[in-house]
Amino acid sequence: MTPAAPVDELLLHTLERFTGRVIDRQQATFAADAPFAEKWRAAVGFIEQDLATGYPKAWPGVEAAVLDTPGMRDRINAVIDRWRSLLRDALAAAIDEFGLERSGCTPERLAPLVMRFDKGLLLERLLGLDRGHAELLSAIDNWLTSWETT
């Protein structure tokens, strides 16, 4: 497999370092001794901060570069995998807390759904789009609230 060129290597390293910082923050959020709904709200509350830091722009930018450079894919896939594992663990706690074990919602199934909608919403925001975002986030929040009160 073709090794990454020096500029590509720098881009990947920058993305990995950026990811490390954001994942550290998310890990601390989801590890807190608090109900899942609170952690979810804290995570959603980071949207504006993340948009301001540029992380949601850096990620698809490097992803697009990787689409044409197969030698870089393992590294970007490791970034995706780190996020997936973080979300899987956080969602496992939610499933336990809400007693959803028998619903068919496993953390491994929910993690790609949550990760992709979150990443997609951020990308759309960068492109100036927000159709349906508020409705979706509000519906999820209401759903979590309904489980908390069950």
Add this chain to the structure above:
Amino acid sequence: VTAFLDAAERLLVREGAGGISTRQLAAEAGQNHGLVHYYFGSVDELLLQALERFTGRVLERQRAMYGADAPFIEKWRTAMGFIEEDLASGYPKVWAELEALALDRPDMRERLSAVNESWRSLLRDALQQAIEEYGLEDSGFSAEALAALVMQFNKGLLTERLLGFDRGHAELLAAIDRWLTSREAR
């Protein structure tokens, strides 16, 4: 014009948007490079028109599929069955390439937004049918909210597949299919 749009599509799929030049487009189309600016004004305009044309083809297929007189679950399964076809056609790559380009070119965003809006409206209408068919009006999730969710996860899964990553995809799609089946049985 068609030769240039075809060439742009092929180059976007094969090499990405980053380094596409007027001369490269002309060589791929077998035309004089001056014609790119004559017909399109700029390379960006040609790339945008290539995405819009491609989107039109895929949307037409989806509209016909969702417009059929059939239960929603059948339409959903047909839509999921298109994943491999879409990956092979290069559409997800062309869209991802243009979106990445537009992040640094604000003047392209309005056109990307229009592509996005076309998809969102199609999905909203399709999901409205599902909401009515399964009696989900009181679920708290409107067709507009679900369209945002479904579109992002579907687009995201395709991007991940392009990267060679598919962790959790089969499990998620199977879980959605089972959930739809359970709604059908009620």
